[in-house]
Amino acid sequence: MIRRHQQIAEELRVAIAEGTYPVGSELPSESELALAHGVSRGTLRQAFGTLQSEGLIGSRQGARRTVLSTTPSQSFTELRSFAQWARAGGRTPGGLVLRSRRAKATEAQAAQLHLAPGDTVLHVLRVRTLDGEPALLERTVYAGWAAAAVERLPDDCESVTQSLYDEARVLMSHGEHHLDAIAAGTTDARELAVRRGSPLLRVRRTTTTPDGRPVETSDDRYKPGSVVFTVRNSVQANPLVRTTPD
Amino acid sequence: MIRRHQQIAEELRVAIAEGTYPVGSELPSESELALAHGVSRGTLRQAFGTLQSEGLIGSRQGARRTVLSTTPSQSFTELRSFAQWARAGGRTPGGLVLRSRRAKATEAQAAQLHLAPGDTVLHVLRVRTLDGEPALLERTVYAGWAAAAVERLPDDCESVTQSLYDEARVLMSHGEHHLDAIAAGTTDARELAVRRGSPLLRVRRTTTTPDGRPVETSDDRYKPGSVVFTVRNSVQANPLVRTTPD
DNA sequence: GAGTGGTCTAGACCACGGC
DNA sequence: CCGTGGTCTAGACCACTCT
Structure with a gap:
């Protein structure tokens, strides 16, 4: 239409x-x-x-x-998955699951994902790459009802968001992101090839379906220089996009 | 009305x-x-x-x-100045100018502020506090045409955005922000009371008037734990708010 | 198939900016 | 003052969800 x-x-x-x-x-x-x-x-x-x-x-x-700006913009209002965003910028996204295991939800996790304490969740540790270079490390916790679909995905799945929709009709359409800075821990340093204690941009996010059901909550740590978050805001509206550094 | x-x-x-x-x-x-x-x-x-x-x-x-969420929200769509935002959260904002000097714009600065190379700009180094604690360090470059008004402000001016509007009818209504993480330099460490090399959240921003004229460009470094940036986004729209850590 | 949100129309009046 | 964007109305049709 x-x-x-x-x-x-x-x-x-x-x-x-x-x-x-x-x-x-x-x-x-x-x-x-x-x-x-x-x-x-x-x-x-x-x-x-x-x-x-x-x-x-x-x-x-x-x-x-x-x-106010002439930036070519692509699709601003879209909530882009990492893979979608990378491709829009002409870069090749990659990913690799380092660890994946089921566990019982802690009280905090249950609250965040709207589950009952003790419900099953799926922990996934995943490194994401841009043009082959590690760019960020994701520590994601999926709600139990989405776990099976996630486990079926290949370890090097390029776009989890896309695949979850294609395979299980799980649409992740809303998200809340908290951004701050944190020092790289041992795992961060090893997987992102930086020194321990060096600065990383941390994004803690929770993603939900269109009807508000939380699908995942994640702690993502970005290596500086690989990705810059850009926010345009005004008295009227405030979109967010991820961009590569200038 | x-x-x-x-x-x-x-x-x-x-x-x-x-x-x-x-x-x-x-x-x-x-x-x-x-x-x-x-x-x-x-x-x-x-x-x-x-x-x-x-x-x-x-x-x-x-x-x-x-x-999707029941968060009380306050004024989401507003672009809040640091002072306005701090007060909305029930905290007391403060500020102190550490250094202020005029200089000629570099080529990069001239481009960002839509000035001719060699035009005058005003450099200001300012520390901002929340409830008396240093929270961020601002390195701001103001366009020459706004410099006089900025220089007239008291060193401990609480809200620059508000004062510039009250005193000179300069309304900063749009902004572009780039967020990443960076290690604290010597000055950062001294003024924010952190160790050199410790992680800081860096926000590089340019603020403009409603008709798109750039007023200032700034490199702001936030001490972790003092401020968290929160972004809610969806397929439809994406507001940004600053929040204190949970 | 009934109900819902998304799109679109062709009007109207008002508040504000700038001449 | 005129032109502008901001608000509002009362209709209409379509695409989609759900049962």
Whole structure:
């Protein structure tokens, strides 16, 4: 199905990227563009809303919208899995499971995954690579109901998110991420080829299905220089993307 | 002016926080709520859109919306300054300028701030505190046109963002943040009271006015344990908030 | 098949910016 | 003051979920 507002958003995205509307310049008014595209003002506002949430444009009541950034953007609003994100940036994602075992959920884990204490969970230690270089180490805990599907995946599975959807129709659509810095432990140092005690970016995240059921909770440690997290925010909206360093 | 959709969003936020709609439960349909609040479906969808961008609820075509989180949320979509954010969390923000000097912009700085190479910029080294404890060290470069206003601020100015607006009508409304981890240097270690080489969360950011003019670019280094960055994201939208550690 | 959210229309009025 | 974006309405059709 054709979504007019997505189509228009993409056209504007391209125009901004190509320099038709440079940073700081004003965009045509809603009415002008609505007329030009043969749609109602509502549909056009939907397209503008997308670009706004992507941080490409800003708006103030009474004045025309202005261009804030021309970054090519790809698919901003998407929650990208590591593999999807890597490929979008032209890099080759890889992964390898180092350890995988079932255990009983601790009280904290049960609370985070909405399980009963003592329920089964699956611990997975996985290293992720970019173009063959180790980039991050994941310590993931999957809820028991998803464990079987995860265990069926090959050890070098490239995209867990994708595979879990393809194989078991488990869609991970929402996430909460906590970012801070931490010193590399012994395991971190060995698997990421850094010195013990060197700085790592830690992301603790919980991912849920569209109806809010937690699938996994994870402690991911990123090697500096391999990945940079980028956040664009404004008074109106705040998307997050992962990027490679400049 | 009364914004119906904001009012309704707030009512729903409260209902979710109070447990009327627990995590994982379904919300009433758009038509039901529109009727109940005496508004059109469009207005109601606007309210739902706000909650969605706050990560509180999720939606799938064909099924009712579900509650993803009950976190009280405060003002998610706002881009909060350090001081505003700290106060919202019930903590006392502080700040102290350690060094301030004018210089000529390097080529990189000129590009980032949209200045001509050789234009004047203002370098400021500032330590920020939470409840009196050093939490981060800021190395900020202000564009020349904003320098005079910044220099007029007291050394212990609590909120630079607020003061710049009050004093010079400079509104910092958009920002781009790059997050990674870095080892503490000599200055970092001294001012943040950590060991040299210990991990810090680095945020490199550029802030602009609503029309896209860059005001400042900064290298901020956060002491671990003082601040955690939290990102909620979904297929639909991605807000960012800073939080204190759990 | 009934109900739901996603899209779209063609109007209207208001608050704000800038001339 | 006019043009702009922000809000709101009352309809309509479609894609999808669930039973």
